Amino acid sequence: MGEVTWRDVTVVWARPSDLQGFTETDVAAMGQGQFDRFRQLTGSRAQGFLAGRALIRELVRRIRHSDEVRLSSRCARCGADHGRPRSAGVSLSVSHAEGLVVVAATAGSILLGVDVERAAADTRLDGLRPMFPDGRAPDLAAWTRIESAVKADGRGFEIEPSDVLLQASDHDADPRVWSALLPGRLKPLDVTTLVGPPGYVLSVAVG
Template sequence: MGEITWRDVTVVWASPSDLQGFTETDAAAMGPAQADRLRQLSGSRAQGFLAGRALIRALVRRIRGSDEVLLSSLCTRCGAHHGRPRSDGVSLSVSHAEDLVVVAATAGSILLGVDIEEEAAAGPLYGLGPMFPDGSAPDLAAWTRIEAAVKADGRGFEIDPSEVLLQQRPDDVDPCVWSAALPGRSSPLEVTTLVGPPGYVLSVAVG
């Protein structure tokens, strides 16, 4: 497992194989819909789901100081329980990449998104070049910043990644922070790429 903090956001990661003690019973205690969602998954996807819920439970317990952790993952578009996890008094975001799951959490209600990609995924990004105005695909770090911003925004795949405008702010007190302007949003999000687990690229967006 690993952990890093950026501003008031705590980001933790682990391999699902390291979190075998968290079971369907534990997921069900976080709300019946969580167990229902797990039953729709199998193999590595089920293992990754359980690992994510284990990390969420640990973080929410730490932030709120209470043992009970109830989650809602209702999709606002279709009503199914595959949406982003939500819990009272805490903002959450989850990302998966190969044999790794990452959870970002902070107290209160803010826009929050996390994205992680394996460094080996950099090659396929070159095929995305035609999507972008200048014909060149972003590097892997920029791609994770775009994905984190889209997750924080909440509209997800409804947003064309090529319409997310990233601008680095060298005059900021934190020069590693980018401004992410998204279509249809009046104010930009803030996004940064953090030093995460070896072999992966990790970014977090807040708003």
């Protein structure tokens, strides 16, 4: 497992195969909705879900100083348990890439998003170009900044990635911090690309 901290956000990552001790019994202890969601998954998706919940449990326990970790991931649109995970007193975000799961967490209630991509994901870049018809398709680092900002915003697929504007922050002296301007949001989000797991590109957004 790896870990990095930016501001008050802790980001951890692991390969699902390295977290074999976390089982469906542990998922059930986090809430019936979590167990039901897990039972709908198979193969690598089920393994990735278990790994993500194992990392969430570790971080929430650390932040709240409590062994009990209950989660809700109810979707505000349809009511199913496939939304972003939530736990009282903690802000969370999860991202999956081939062979890796990443979780970001911080105490309190803030806008928080994390995104990760394999650094060698050439086919991913090819798939991004049609989303940016004006020819300004991003590289992977910029794409993870866009995705983390969209996740932090919470509207997800309602926002076109090409409508997210990344520009140098006008309030942070660190050149690694960008401002992400999203349609319909007056205040920009702060986003940065971190040094994370080798072979992957990792970005975090907060607001």
